[in-house]
Amino acid sequence: MTATSDEARLSHYTSLPALIAKLRAPDGCPWDREQTHASLRPYLLEEVYEALDAIDDGDLDRLGSELGDLLLQVLLHAQIASEAGRFDIDEVSRRLADKLIRRHPHVFGDESYAGADHITRWEQLKRAESESPQSTIAGVPASLPALFMAERLLERAARVKVRPPLDAADGVGDKLFALVDDARRKGIDPEQELRAVNRRFAERFERFEALARLNGRELETLTPREVEDLWQQAR
Numbered sequence: 001m002t003a004t005s006d007e008a009r010l011s012h013y014t015s016l017p018a019l020i021a022k023l024r025a026p027d028g029c030p031w032d033r034e035q036t037h038a039s040l041r042p043y044l045l046e047e048v049y050e051a052l053d054a055i056d057d058g059d060l061d062r063l064g065s066e067l068g069d070l071l072l073q074v075l076l077h078a079q080i081a082s083e084a085g086r087f088d089i090d091e092v093s094r095r096l097a098d099k100l101i102r103r104h105p106h107v108f109g110d111e112s113y114a115g116a117d118h119i120t121r122w123e124q125l126k127r128a129e130s131e132s133p134q135s136t137i138a139g140v141p142a143s144l145p146a147l148f149m150a151e152r153l154l155e156r157a158a159r160v161k162v163r164p165p166l167d168a169a170d171g172v173g174d175k176l177f178a179l180v181d182d183a184r185r186k187g188i189d190p191e192q193e194l195r196a197v198n199r200r201f202a203e204r205f206e207r208f209e210a211l212a213r214l215n216g217r218e219l220e221t222l223t224p225r226e227v228e229d230l231w232q233q234a235r
Contacts, residue, residue, distance in 0.1 A: 017089045020075045024083065037077060044073045056195075102129070123159045136160050148191045150180040158184070207234040 023032040047070045054063035075089060082088035103125045105111035106118075123136060137156045140149060157164060169175040183190040211230045212219055222230070 016071070016075055017079070020072075020079045021082075024076075024079050032076070035076060035080065037080060040073060040076055040080075044070075044077075047073055119159045120161060145191070147176070147180065147194060150177050151184060151190050154181055154184050204231075204234050 020032075023029045026033075047066065051063060051066040051070055054060075054066050074092070078087070078089040078092050101108045103122055105125070106113040127134060127136075136159065137153055140152045140156060142149075144152065166178050166181060167174060169178040180190045183193065208230050209219065211233055212222065215230075217226075
């Protein structure tokens with residue numbers, strides 16, 4: 001079935017803000033109308049992770065759909081803010097464009113490309129945007145998963161060529177942080193490494209469960225020796 005002219009018009013990205021405004025209008029969708037920034041938070045987080053899953057799986061078709069779902073969240077938040085008189089999607093776009101132009105003087109100005117120091121230059125330009133001094137790590141979200149946050153904190157420090165000596169790794173948290181630092185120095189993404197291990201563990205555990213069922217056993221009835229034997233078989 002081919003799309004009607006109205007459907008084609010509404011599907012164009014420039015029409016999306018008006019479409020979202022219609023969903024939020026008094027005669028729009030009750031669910032969309034009752035949403036707030038706070039109520040949409042879990043959906044925004046979920047859509048980000050679904051897009052990441054598509055990237056990890058190398059599924060570009062799915063990624064195209066997931067990016068659309070992520071764009072929906074951006075548009076909804078912009079519309080809610082617009083209704084409150086704070087900002088709209090045009091203001092969001094303007095701020096983004098201004099930032100990109102400002103932080104790429106080698107593209108939009110006469111500054112030469114800094115090569116390997118481009119990230120350091122980015123941090124210098126970002127600091128210059130603030131009237132008061134701002135920490136290099138100020139932009140790392142506190143809500144990130146802890147392992148990923150550790151990696152981002154170390155990456156932000158490395159942007160300004162700082163590799164602070166870490167405290168002695170006595171506690172579990174200290175040891176994890178030191179491992180993240182070691183992984184970064186070796187060019188390894190610790191989050192992806194752990195995710196790969198998580199996947200391998202989950203797959204092996206499912207094989208382990210299947211073997212136990214074949215033997216007519218419930219997992220909680222297995223002896224430590226039986227667990228070890230079945231775990232080895234589940235490789």
